[in-house]
Amino acid sequence: MSQKLPVLVTGGAGYIGSHAVLALKDAGWPVTVIDNLTTGFRFAVPDDVPLYEGDIEDAALLARIFSEQGTRAIMHFAGSIIVPESVENPLKYYHNNTAKSRALIEAAVKGGLSHFIFSSTAATYGIPKVSPVTEDSPREPINPYGMSKLMTEAMLADTAKAHPLNYCALRYFNVAGADPQARTGQSTAGATHLIKVAVEAALGKRGHVEVFGTDYATPDGTGVRDYIHVSDLASAHVLALEALIADPAQSMTMNCGYGRGFSVLEVLDAVDRVTNRTIERRLSPRRAGDPDSLISDNSRIKATLPWVPRHADLDTIVGHALAWERRLGDLRG
Numbered sequence: 001m002s003q004k005l006p007v008l009v010t011g012g013a014g015y016i017g018s019h020a021v022l023a024l025k026d027a028g029w030p031v032t033v034i035d036n037l038t039t040g041f042r043f044a045v046p047d048d049v050p051l052y053e054g055d056i057e058d059a060a061l062l063a064r065i066f067s068e069q070g071t072r073a074i075m076h077f078a079g080s081i082i083v084p085e086s087v088e089n090p091l092k093y094y095h096n097n098t099a100k101s102r103a104l105i106e107a108a109v110k111g112g113l114s115h116f117i118f119s120s121t122a123a124t125y126g127i128p129k130v131s132p133v134t135e136d137s138p139r140e141p142i143n144p145y146g147m148s149k150l151m152t153e154a155m156l157a158d159t160a161k162a163h164p165l166n167y168c169a170l171r172y173f174n175v176a177g178a179d180p181q182a183r184t185g186q187s188t189a190g191a192t193h194l195i196k197v198a199v200e201a202a203l204g205k206r207g208h209v210e211v212f213g214t215d216y217a218t219p220d221g222t223g224v225r226d227y228i229h230v231s232d233l234a235s236a237h238v239l240a241l242e243a244l245i246a247d248p249a250q251s252m253t254m255n256c257g258y259g260r261g262f263s264v265l266e267v268l269d270a271v272d273r274v275t276n277r278t279i280e281r282r283l284s285p286r287r288a289g290d291p292d293s294l295i296s297d298n299s300r301i302k303a304t305l306p307w308v309p310r311h312a313d314l315d316t317i318v319g320h321a322l323a324w325e326r327r328l329g330d331l332r333g
Helices: 015-026 059-069 083-088 090-110 144-162 194-202 230-246 264-275 299-304 314-332
Strands: 007-010 031-035 051-053 073-076 115-121 166-172 174-176 209-212 227-229 252-256 281-284
Touching: 007 015, 007 059, 015 031, 015 073, 015 230, 031 059, 059 090, 073 090, 073 230, 083 090, 083 144, 090 115, 090 144, 115 144, 115 230, 144 166, 166 230, 174 194, 174 230, 194 209, 194 264, 194 314, 209 264, 227 230, 227 314, 230 252, 252 299, 264 314
Parallel strands: 007 031, 007 073, 031 051, 073 115, 115 166, 166 252, 174 227, 209 281
Antiparallel strands: none
């Protein structure tokens, strides 16, 4: 078992970051959060976890955190994630996701930190010609969001060659669900994730669910995606950190998904099943840039880490998302 070093989680008040904080805390790691709370929520950070409200390009603040908390590793989730917005406002994404990541990496090097886990994305692959997608598939992003993440991967690779810092870039597929104990979940108003949208509709928070495209080359004509439970994703981050600590000469890039996909209609059927009601579905034209199918080849992460998904069941993912959505109504009051 590797030594449990103090970890700083950027964006730790957001959706995936808050689950990583819980995974670290549950496993006994000393954890601190930095979040500017533009899209994160204070209630998502446990009371006994130090929260610094500020920005990851604030070098003085980062130096103070490293000093006060003894930080030795970073899990980096902070950033902007809405693909269509990245097309409309590319400079926002190159600032928030690329320039700020560069500032964070520089602070880590100056602070003598040793390990860096990066929240990357399957959007780095663009529209893959072959699915399932391996880590060696061509990286050809079709939007500034994917490119902004790929540029950060490149910065990490080059920095790791020049400095005593190793890293792991985890390329997420479609993250969904919520903490099984309903301690945190997807809380963003107006979120675009399908399962989030569908459970909102099931609870009467939306009138219907838009189905974008019914003419894809898939069994039922709707897009197929690899949905991964956010808590399984968080556990992969903790295991990746242990691997980096165990072998400081090693850096890694790995897909995070289950290696199987569900169509939009299959997801909506699951929500109907779990909620015992029928969501209204409105069929709309496909969106530009949506691939027919995007499924991970997850053989590398399974071969590299002792990662065993615990929630790889669509109805379970939906059930946890639903429980959180109900609790969120109470939190917002």
